Amino acid sequence: MVASNADPAQFPDADRLCADIDLREVKITREAFIVVSTQGEGDEEALRRAAQTDADYVTFVPSKAKLRSFSIICATQASHPND
Secondary structure, eight states, rough: OOOOOOOOGTTTTSSOOOOSSOOTTSOOOTEEEEOOOOOOSHHHHHHHHHHHHHHSSSEEEEOHHHHHHHHHHHHHHSSSSSS
């Protein structure tokens, strides 16, 4: 789990608690599931880094506003892939 201000006592079942989204030292295999769920800060970077791992499954849990925002970004990038 990545959470900058998380208290380990809040997440007793987490295998690992990291302060930032540097995943280079975390062993992530194809069988891993990565769920990106932020409070609106760093979600694009977290998704980018999660997508660069070997995990076969990466998902994002956005707010309604963030989902609309990402939908617009994805549609724009799909229609202008070289921008």
